[in-house]
Amino acid sequence: MQPTTPPPPPDAYHSEVTLRVNGTPRALTVDHRTTLLDALREGLGLTGAKKGCDHGQCGACTVLVDGRRANACLLLAVALDGCDITTVEGVAKDGGDRLHPLQQAFLDRDAFQCGYCTPGQLCSALGMLAEAAAGHPSLATDPDAPPAQGAVPLTPDEIRERMSGNLCRCGAYPHIVQAVEDVIR
Amino acid sequence: MAATPHTLGTPAERIEGRDKVTGAARYAAEHTPPGCAHAWPVPAGVTCGRITGVDTSAALAQPGALAVLTPFDAPRFAAPPDDPELDVLQYDSVPHRGWYVALAVADTLENARAAAAAVRVTCADHADEPEPHDVVLDEDHPEAYTPEKANGGYPAHRERGDAAAAFAAAPVRVDVSYRVPPLHNHPMEPHSATAHFAGGRLTVYDSCQGGNAVRTVLASLFDLPEDRVTVVAEHVGGGFGSKGTPRPHVVLAAMAAIHTGRPVKLALPRRHLPSVTGHRAPTLHRLRLGAEPDGTLVSVSHEVTTHTSRITEFVEQAAVPARVMYGSPHSLTTHRVVPLDVPSPSWMRAPGETPGMYALESAVDELADALGMDPVDLRVLNDPATEPDSGRPFSSRHLVECLREGARRFGWHDRDPRPAARREGPLLIGSGVAAATYPAYASPCAADATAHPDGTYTVRVNATDIGTGARTVLAQIAAAALTAPLEAVRIRIGSTRLPRAPLAGGSSGTASWGWAVHRACTALAAAVAGHDGPLPGGGLTVTADTTDEVRRTPPYARHAFGAQFAEVQVDTVTGEVRVRRMLGVFAAGRILNPRTARSQLIGGMIMGLGMALTEHSTMDAAHGDFTESDLASYHVPAHADVRAVEAHWVEEDDGLLNPMGSKGIGEIGTVGAAAAVGNAVHHATGVRFRELPLTPDRVLPALRPEEEPAL
Ligand code: FES
Numbered sequence A: 001m002q003p004t005t006p007p008p009p010p011d012a013y014h015s016e017v018t019l020r021v022n023g024t025p026r027a028l029t030v031d032h033r034t035t036l037l038d039a040l041r042e043g044l045g046l047t048g049a050k051k052g053c054d055h056g057q058c059g060a061c062t063v064l065v066d067g068r069r070a071n072a073c074l075l076l077a078v079a080l081d082g083c084d085i086t087t088v089e090g091v092a093k094d095g096g097d098r099l100h101p102l103q104q105a106f107l108d109r110d111a112f113q114c115g116y117c118t119p120g121q122l123c124s125a126l127g128m129l130a131e132a133a134a135g136h137p138s139l140a141t142d143p144d145a146p147p148a149q150g151a152v153p154l155t156p157d158e159i160r161e162r163m164s165g166n167l168c169r170c171g172a173y174p175h176i177v178q179a180v181e182d183v184i185r
Numbered sequence B: 001m002a003a004t005p006h007t008l009g010t011p012a013e014r015i016e017g018r019d020k021v022t023g024a025a026r027y028a029a030e031h032t033p034p035g036c037a038h039a040w041p042v043p044a045g046v047t048c049g050r051i052t053g054v055d056t057s058a059a060l061a062q063p064g065a066l067a068v069l070t071p072f073d074a075p076r077f078a079a080p081p082d083d084p085e086l087d088v089l090q091y092d093s094v095p096h097r098g099w100y101v102a103l104a105v106a107d108t109l110e111n112a113r114a115a116a117a118a119v120r121v122t123c124a125d126h127a128d129e130p131e132p133h134d135v136v137l138d139e140d141h142p143e144a145y146t147p148e149k150a151n152g153g154y155p156a157h158r159e160r161g162d163a164a165a166a167f168a169a170a171p172v173r174v175d176v177s178y179r180v181p182p183l184h185n186h187p188m189e190p191h192s193a194t195a196h197f198a199g200g201r202l203t204v205y206d207s208c209q210g211g212n213a214v215r216t217v218l219a220s221l222f223d224l225p226e227d228r229v230t231v232v233a234e235h236v237g238g239g240f241g242s243k244g245t246p247r248p249h250v251v252l253a254a255m256a257a258i259h260t261g262r263p264v265k266l267a268l269p270r271r272h273l274p275s276v277t278g279h280r281a282p283t284l285h286r287l288r289l290g291a292e293p294d295g296t297l298v299s300v301s302h303e304v305t306t307h308t309s310r311i312t313e314f315v316e317q318a319a320v321p322a323r324v325m326y327g328s329p330h331s332l333t334t335h336r337v338v339p340l341d342v343p344s345p346s347w348m349r350a351p352g353e354t355p356g357m358y359a360l361e362s363a364v365d366e367l368a369d370a371l372g373m374d375p376v377d378l379r380v381l382n383d384p385a386t387e388p389d390s391g392r393p394f395s396s397r398h399l400v401e402c403l404r405e406g407a408r409r410f411g412w413h414d415r416d417p418r419p420a421a422r423r424e425g426p427l428l429i430g431s432g433v434a435a436a437t438y439p440a441y442a443s444p445c446a447a448d449a450t451a452h453p454d455g456t457y458t459v460r461v462n463a464t465d466i467g468t469g470a471r472t473v474l475a476q477i478a479a480a481a482l483t484a485p486l487e488a489v490r491i492r493i494g495s496t497r498l499p500r501a502p503l504a505g506g507s508s509g510t511a512s513w514g515w516a517v518h519r520a521c522t523a524l525a526a527a528v529a530g531h532d533g534p535l536p537g538g539g540l541t542v543t544a545d546t547t548d549e550v551r552r553t554p555p556y557a558r559h560a561f562g563a564q565f566a567e568v569q570v571d572t573v574t575g576e577v578r579v580r581r582m583l584g585v586f587a588a589g590r591i592l593n594p595r596t597a598r599s600q601l602i603g604g605m606i607m608g609l610g611m612a613l614t615e616h617s618t619m620d621a622a623h624g625d626f627t628e629s630d631l632a633s634y635h636v637p638a639h640a641d642v643r644a645v646e647a648h649w650v651e652e653d654d655g656l657l658n659p660m661g662s663k664g665i666g667e668i669g670t671v672g673a674a675a676a677v678g679n680a681v682h683h684a685t686g687v688r689f690r691e692l693p694l695t696p697d698r699v700l701p702a703l704r705p706e707e708e709p710a711l
């Protein structure tokens, strides 16, 4: 991790919070205006989550908050005391030595070019897989099909619909969908 | 050592791939030197005018504020920049909306943003009317003129024979106008820089397509010798042309670092990008194609009108591809440009070819219609033996092969050629084809290569990987020249401490850098072979510079070509157009890495899909600004927009390019893609749309002309 500026002491505009980031509790003094994204990137030096727009429009900052995917640029860190945060840095197993199968699938399928959207795509896909497994429908889910019994099967159309919050200007979409299909097979 | 499977032409995995999927790869704003401050720029809130004052007191009273730089007190540049867009905070007038009029620097990002918001700028005309401004492009604009040159150094105006007379006499004629709106590059990583000035040395991490140009500009503006400026661009989150030249963010970051004595990080807010990082200028096209009844072209005219800013002349060379594509004894290709109070346009993926080929290839489709001819056959018939405008021989041209191979793979000949003939419930289905072309450039470059005593090699060149896979393909080129395994080659790119290299642009990066790497490695292999005994501890290093060789290349017409096919469905209830599948076949010399090449070509096609269906910006006449300036309003394609997209290529052996025999592939995927989609929409609906993008508000009324639009 790179050296970061020491956090200012708490005052009327700052609070102490503890985030469990990738399994490790991290105590931070955060400016009340600080987003989760900036707390990760600037406060903790975890720059895996990317800032593409800072306005919830691109998905580059997607992380998992208590297991659910969220745009880190739209959450204030001060409101997340005690939350579990998973960033791309926490996706690989064994302290980063063993890639998650989805990361491996991204490599195998060349599912990125510049890589700037990639951490968001990975975290979003992980959250999406859990949502489908829990039976959450999407716009692509047939509304006339019998009520979801457990998991929604992830067709390519389902994957595309559910991943549409994650923009990729390099246009890696076809390969990203293939990579996600690789891990659900 | 024997040649290994991982050399040229094999699908080697991206060297930095693991870093990118684990979040370890660091981009320009992800370096935080100790004591790093943050800067936030303040854009002008008027379109043109004069700043009479900047009140910084409230901003400086913000917690953590370190400085606010304004046009009245910012450090002066040692020399004016060549690019007027970089002349920031040097004078008090505003040439266009979004122009930076102040820069706030504070200890944290939040404080910098708050300080910027507290800056109060007053303008000469602030109290009453803004100064009258003019941002509206039209063909009859009184200030339109024909420039001497268009972007790329091409003559703006060319005429062969008598295009007008030949057109008038032609038995079959198409005379049509097309319009392409302004478009924004919007790489996913906003333009960012982290600058550090210490001990008389300036170090900058910059999100750019080439560090050498950035270094030259910073050295000149801040009066530093070039060897005291280092520009690092290790990972870059896309550029698509918008990072091809130094941009104001890096100048401001360096200025703030020098002024405050602290490292400074500056990442542009997304909404600033359209105003200060270039855009694709809108283009208005008039095409006149005249043909014999058998389809032979006798006259080709492509006339383009576009805009530029008041401070720089950038002319999108959209009529230039018509000089390359089809044979015709008579031809007129010309550009007119109107200087307006708009941000300066610049490069966006295949400038010239992308809008130009959209218009030309749409018009060719209209001609095929008028002739009752298959559009593939029409293109094949008019394939020229030499470059039409210059008369030069092609180093290689396999457009016909691309068209035929594409038609076969796509199932083109199975279709019913009649428009509006295929219906599935409320959907109309159609298919279209268009050709693609892009020049194969190369620029001078230096590289060095070292053989180490342990049998490994280090290759150094200041290439930039903006997502192309440059590292990987350069390592492959090196390994092939050294007949070494890929694993034995360490490749160093992305820093001006390395041998000087041109930018990642014009689809010429791999050709330029690879040429120098190939020369260095070939010479190194010979040096090692001629070396007696063990290598010295520091290894053996060979340097190459391709300047003379590149300048001496014989005058052939060098271009990549391609054929794009698309199948669309048009919803007659909603007017929504969706692309069901796209297929491209390209002839781009030797494909050096099929894995990364396929990704680039597909990515280019998807950008073309966006141009066809979703991407659109508007210069608002009253406000003088782009209305679609963020990613919520400017719609780049999303996952759901992109179904089956395939890229293929034909084998092309061209010995007249560079030692690898490669042509660039970064841009040609975008060229022609929008025309293929547009032609497919015509085939689906029978309606010809001549303005992009093909959004429901345009499509639906045309499908239901009997219904009056509700007001
Ligand atoms: S940075 Fe959060 S959605 Fe774009």
Ligand code: FES
Residues within 6 Å of the ligand: A111, A112, A113, A114, A115, A116, A117, A118, A167, A168, A169, A170, A171, A172, B188, B237, B238, B467
């Ligand atoms: S890989 Fe570049 S934006 Fe997705």
